[in-house]
Amino acid sequence: MIHPIDAYIGLKRFFTSTIPPCRIWLQRPEDFHVIEIPKxxxxxxxxxxxxxxxxxxxxxxxxxxxxxxxxxxxxxxxxxxxxxxxxxxxxxxxxxxxxxxxxxxxxxxxxxxxxxxxxDLKANLFIIRLRSKCDIEGYVKETLDEMKDVPGIYSYQRFGTRRPITHVVGKMVLLGRWEEAINVLLGEPTPWESERAREVRRLYYEMGPKAYLDAPPYLNIERKVARALLKGLPPRKALLSLPQFEIFLGAFQAYIYNKALTDLKWYNRTPGYDTYDLYKEYFKEEGIEKRSLKKFKVRSFRRSPKYNAKVVLRKSAEGLFLIFTLPKGYYATTLLREIIKGDPKEFS
Missing domain, CATH: 3.30.70.3160 (Alpha-Beta Plaits)
Incomplete structure (x- = not known):
């Protein structure tokens, strides 16, 4: 069954048919190691x-x-x-x-x-430990054999693991609805984030950006936008002042790409104004016109829809370990999603 977070970021299906024999999970951060292979x-x-x-x-x-x-x-x-x-x-x-x-x-x-x-980097090496209360080695091998290649979908980190809204902010920007973009970023509490974060977002509807004056540090992007608004900047300039502004537009691109890929449309270029006709049905569904993409320079780039990760399995007294490399822009959680097939909180 697809989790609500999956559906929210454009993931409509799994790419494998296997079913876990028992619950599988990770204990973060100690079970998830990433080593960058740089240029x-x-x-x-x-x-x-x-x-x-x-x-x-x-x-x-x-x-x-x-x-x-x-x-x-x-x-x-x-x-x-x-x-x-x-x-x-x-x-x-x-x-x-x-x-x-x-x-x-x-x-x-x-x-x-x-x-x-x-x-600009070569790849990332992942060493990930899977936890379970039953023997999952055979199941994991079967899943990896069926998957063969890791799908090139964009995973949870691209959208916000506990609050996947970056693509929604990007969509509002492309539609020219800057105030709504601010409201999505600062308001709209979700059930997957902390109670403290939800409380600040609820207060935003009563107090406006002042609600973020005492917000926890991990809401750093929201705090920056709130401070810009309190200085008198309009919503458009407050968002554009963020060093991370391009993340919102990139997340919307990723969302459209996910929708197409999970419809098994294996395009090797991402959505953009120069590939508008390729993704036209998805852009139209979201109300996005080509001129808007061009205005914000949302251009496509080459991306392979699949990647052969060549996963090595190692079993020890401490658990089952997955060891593999992925090129930049590909996500280990995409592979974990196919294996765990559960709540993203179990592995992301």
């Missing part, structure tokens, strides 16, 4: 390894820049609810640096000279 360039910068846990890449870079100054560059965005290793670079020269807040931590260590470019 390193010969430039006059300092190259670092960044180990992080329970921090997304945007917030990690913010904390590093607050603590050490300068400008820092990363290759790819890494999951917050995981233990991840990636490369970052900067003109700033420091041996190592640590940061910790409750269950969040960062460790930065210089490894030499060189630089990385945003969005």
């Amino acid at each position: 390193v360039y010969d430039v006059d910068e300092n190259l670092y390894l960044l180990l992080k846990q329970n921090v997304d890449t945007f917030n990690a870079i913010e904390e590093i820049e607050k603590g050490l100054g300068g400008r820092w560059v990363w290759s790819g965005l890494k999951d917050s609810n995981a233990i991840t290793v990636q490369h970052v670079s900067s003109k700033v020269d420091v041996g190592e640096w640590r940061w910790k807040r409750k269950n969040k931590c960062l460790y930065l260590k210089k490894i030499g000279k060189g630089g990385v470019k945003r969005g």
Whole structure:
């Protein structure tokens, strides 16, 4: 059965027919490890390894820049609810640096000279432990054999794991409904996020952006928009002031792509103004016109609808481990979704 979150982000089906013999889950972050395989360039910068846990890449870079100054560059965005290793670079020269807040931590260590470019990496290596109360090795092998290739759908992280609304904000922007985009971002509590977050969103309907003055730090994007609104910026400028603004438009592209792919339309280019006719039925369903996509430069790019991950299984006393690599833009949770076939909270 498709979970409501799946349906909300355009995922209408599973790509395998297997049924789990018992409940399967992950304990995050310790069961989910990601190691970035970077492209390193010969430039006059300092190259670092960044180990992080329970921090997304945007917030990690913010904390590093607050603590050490300068400008820092990363290759790819890494999951917050995981233990991840990636490369970052900067003109700033420091041996190592640590940061910790409750269950969040960062460790930065210089490894030499060189630089990385945003969005430019080779792949990511995943090491993931599956937990269950029955023997699932045969079932997992059967599922992987049936799937053969990991579908190129965009997974939960692209939309917001606990509150998948980034694509809705993007849609409102493309429709020119900026105030509604703000209301979706700051309001509309969902049942999958924390009670504290839902409380702030409910207060937003009574107090407006002032509700975010005492909001928890993990609502950082909402807090930035709220502060911009309180300074007198109109909704359009408040959203455009976000460094992450392009995420909303990209999420809407991903949503349209998911809808097409789960209809088994294996297109090798993503939705955009230059592929409008290819995705026309889906754009029209959402009320989006080609001129709007062109206005915001929402252009397609090449993307393979499938990828052979060549998953290695390793069984030990600690559980069943999946080891595999995926190129940038592909998601381990897509593979986990086919295996676990349950509530995304069990694995995302």
